[in-house]
Amino acid sequence: MGSLDQLYQQVILDHYREKHGFGMREPGTGTRTAQSHQLNPLCGDEVTVRVALGRTGADDVVQDVSWVGDGCSISLASTSTLHDLVVGETTSEAGALVGAFRAMVRARGAAEPDEELLGDAAAFVGVGRHANRVKCAMLGWTAFEDALKRAVVDGQLSPGGSTVSDDEETA
Amino acid sequence: MGSLDQLYQQVILDHYREKHGFGMREPGTGTRTAQSHQLNPLCGDEVTVRVALGRTGADDVVQDVSWVGDGCSISLASTSTLHDLVVGETTSEAGALVGAFRAMVRARGAAEPDEELLGDAAAFVGVGRHANRVKCAMLGWTAFEDALKRAVVDGQLSPGGSTVSDDEETA
């Protein structure tokens, strides 16, 4: 496998062509919603992720992740795999998944990807070897992490306005 | 002769100990007078030179050069030799002497000093080899040159106030 194909694994190209969860959706009634807009200042690309939280027993559960964005294949495909991975998870599980993904892409290619845990998102392990692409892979995840926090803390029952935020990932 | 003695020739040390023309003097009646203050910003040293011009036939003649200053041996001794050299000369001869001195100290030690023309001031030939000392050697001469110009153009019959000026030599 050439170094290029190590980065652009087939799953990634597939998610890039068919983006899961793409397009902003109105949240179901009774969900708490927040969204976050993230800009990658290195390239000017951006993504907005909206999170809708529902309740299952004692747990907050990610009921939907809808998103729009402009960016490279890595950023779009990674947001697509994020969607598949976190929908249906509790907020704490979702947070842990973000942590695992971040650790993987920051490991400079030294990580063994945990496919069981990360599913298709494990395909982004090759990003670690390209320092300038780490922000690409993290863009949607950072937006999700931020939106999740907002939804938990002060999520609205009807979708809120575009709450722009920036954090260190895109700094 | 060591390199140090090449720079500090005995004439220089002598002029340093006994500075000719040192001390501000009131100009004689009928002379036109101007003065110039020059600062060497590299070291903070300064010199003020006052020129009194008299008239001999059709010519303006340097009747007196009086000066005060604080500085290194090179700057003080060179102003002392300047005094000896230009007093009694016409303004145009004096200007030519300044030109000859400047050419010598800027020649990076490659000049053959013209002792006949420059007298004791020829001893400063060694300065050329020390780029950082060229400004020292030129300090009083620059002040003289400037004062001379002022005296010719708008010299006052009674001594004027301290007309401060700066030119490229001390820039």
Add this chain to the structure above:
Amino acid sequence: MDTLRSLAPAGEAAPVGEAAPFDDAELAVLRARFPVLRRTIGDHPLAYLDSAATAQRPVDVLDAERDYLERSNAAVHRGAHTLAEEATEAYEQARVAVAGFVGRADDELVWTRNATEGLNLVAFALSQYGTGGADAGDLTLRPGDEVVVTELEHHANLVPWQQACLRTGAHLRWIGLTDDGRLDETQLDDVITDRTKVLAFAHASNVLGTVLPVERLVERARAVGALTVLDACQSVPHLDVNLVDLDVDLAVFSAHKMLGPTGIGALAGRREILDALPPVLTGGSMVEVVTMESSTFRPPPQRFEAGTPPVSQAVAWHRAVEVLDDLGMDRVAAHEHALTERLLAGVTKIPGVRVLGPETATDRVGAVSVVVDGVHPHDVGQVLDAAGVAVRVGHHCAQPVHRRYGATASTRASVYLYTAPSEVDAFLEALAGVRAYFGRR
């Protein structure tokens, strides 16, 4: 000079005159002086086509800096010792050489951190009115004044002016572009008016490659009494530029784009103009008399050089301009002109690839930016990298010009004197395969 003339304003262009591109043998000798060009990327030889971002350095330049550091390294000025004298001498000789390279005298050249800092120094010096310090007198920007730039400026020649306008209440205006990537000269008389205090523009665009019509811009600025500021970052490395002939008041450029080091740039300008500007950054080496209460300042260039300057970098830059002089800027320009033609001929043949900027090499330097239909520039760059081809992706610090042509980013290949035709071909071949890789057709 023939070459400069051939790259002069559109409409007056001539073929590249007598100077010839470097032939294969010359190029081989030349390239051997650049150690980094021996790099391989995976199985591929490196094809470095990112010189508009930063150029590579020949051993001549590397050795000059190292020799200085191993022999004479010392703080300049104020030293009575031998090393300090040697260092001062080397440093000031560098000033003479770099200033002379663009036709200026040594006291007309200020060392800066980079070209960006040079533009900031000017923009600040012109906008200190009413801030309690010294100002630039008649040159000072005041409410109602106008600053004019163009729509193709690098952020370095745009943002500092936006800030200067914020500080002073002056107004920023700009000259737009034509669809084929040239300055829209029909706007000149409307935009540059009696209210114009400053006209700041790039000599050559780092995105479009377009060479601007300096002569006509300066003529118009002179007619209305505006100060001219030239961003010469993309011209001085590639063309034979004489700032006195161009008759611009101030200009900036950076060493790292012309075989020299990072960490040093220059602001070069007419002595009277520099004399009129107040200091901006203050500190050691730029003052005359300092008391606890107040300070007086030295004349230019020192007035603008606070603190320890980039000494070894100046020495290295000196060697860089000697190398350029030895090669001859006419030949450098001719070489790059030929490469630019090859690039343009190639990219315009690839389906789904659009060139930003002129599609002909006339009045153009060798920075060629393209948009690949349906593929993000960063993905383009990655595919090229896998073939050993190094290009820049993104907005190249010029967002407005990208917006003007309906793109947020692009992929830019740029050549320099050491670029080989085969490297251009490697780029073209890899570029042709990009869309297929991502399943576009």
Add this chain to the structure above:
Amino acid sequence: MDTLRSLAPAGEAAPVGEAAPFDDAELAVLRARFPVLRRTIGDHPLAYLDSAATAQRPVDVLDAERDYLERSNAAVHRGAHTLAEEATEAYEQARVAVAGFVGRADDELVWTRNATEGLNLVAFALSQYGTGGADAGDLTLRPGDEVVVTELEHHANLVPWQQACLRTGAHLRWIGLTDDGRLDETQLDDVITDRTKVLAFAHASNVLGTVLPVERLVERARAVGALTVLDACQSVPHLDVNLVDLDVDLAVFSAHKMLGPTGIGALAGRREILDALPPVLTGGSMVEVVTMESSTFRPPPQRFEAGTPPVSQAVAWHRAVEVLDDLGMDRVAAHEHALTERLLAGVTKIPGVRVLGPETATDRVGAVSVVVDGVHPHDVGQVLDAAGVAVRVGHHCAQPVHRRYGATASTRASVYLYTAPSEVDAFLEALAGVRAYFGRR
């Protein structure tokens, strides 16, 4: 850390702890890494005692920069290609290392042109109120506010504050000195008051060698809510300095005084403070969204880094701090402490020679300035040079402190980790002969 403690505020000083000076064998190995130390001046070996002005560089540092330039040189960030990735990686690792060397996180370190620029960035950022641009909010200087410095400051930490006061209507005050070259701490409470918005001071004086009582100054500043700005130019190269332990808000230092290159310095500070400061110099790489009309800016550190940064210089500085870490700053300090004692013991014995600053090595770094009765410092320096001894002469960019001690200039010998005791002796011997040469006795 023992050494830092031993060099802590006066009155609490202890001997130099367990760390030992480098012994002859160690020093020989160490000195062999500095090519310039093999220089001869006439018949004499060079005795380089001008390290407080600029330090010499070991081959380790020279090689690190050259290796980078011959292998990975490229513009950082925004590159999809291998070289750009390697360059970015090297550059950002350098930030981690240099920031870590003074106890800061990488996003708390801004690369500057030199320390002087760092101080200017702060002084400007605090004085943009009312100039139309973003300001520093509560930190902003306003009429009636006071900025406090000391009487021993380098011009770099004085003139920018004078200018900031001129811009804002704030008032500059200063803490004086005692006759024996220490800060006059009896003035602290009078000068630093509720009106004090900024306290800016040198950690160590480049003229007197005095180490200031950081702890007590910071305590007082904290008590009145003032921002603390430390000029660490003469401490970071010589002592084990942790800016977090010292609890200063902002600090500056320069690479060229600590085995690194010219052309790069640093502003290091608490993240919240950097976050609160508006940009000063603007242009590429520090912006987010740029339109022709306006721009938004990135968070620190990028917000303060406009244009192409000093990349190879950062790589070199990285290696420099590794060298310092390998040697151990405690041993560096111990070595210099011993040399300082030797210097002071020697000069105080020479008739007609007066030391500016403390005559003991306690709370003192190894810069020893002297005035030779009846001989101008430049003449002193020249005589020393003839003996191969390189010292600095002049006011060392600190006119007020010279005035304070009745001098306009002085002759300064300064040591570093590679200085040999024999070099100190060569200085002392040559100095002892100066007055006779000029016929003084």
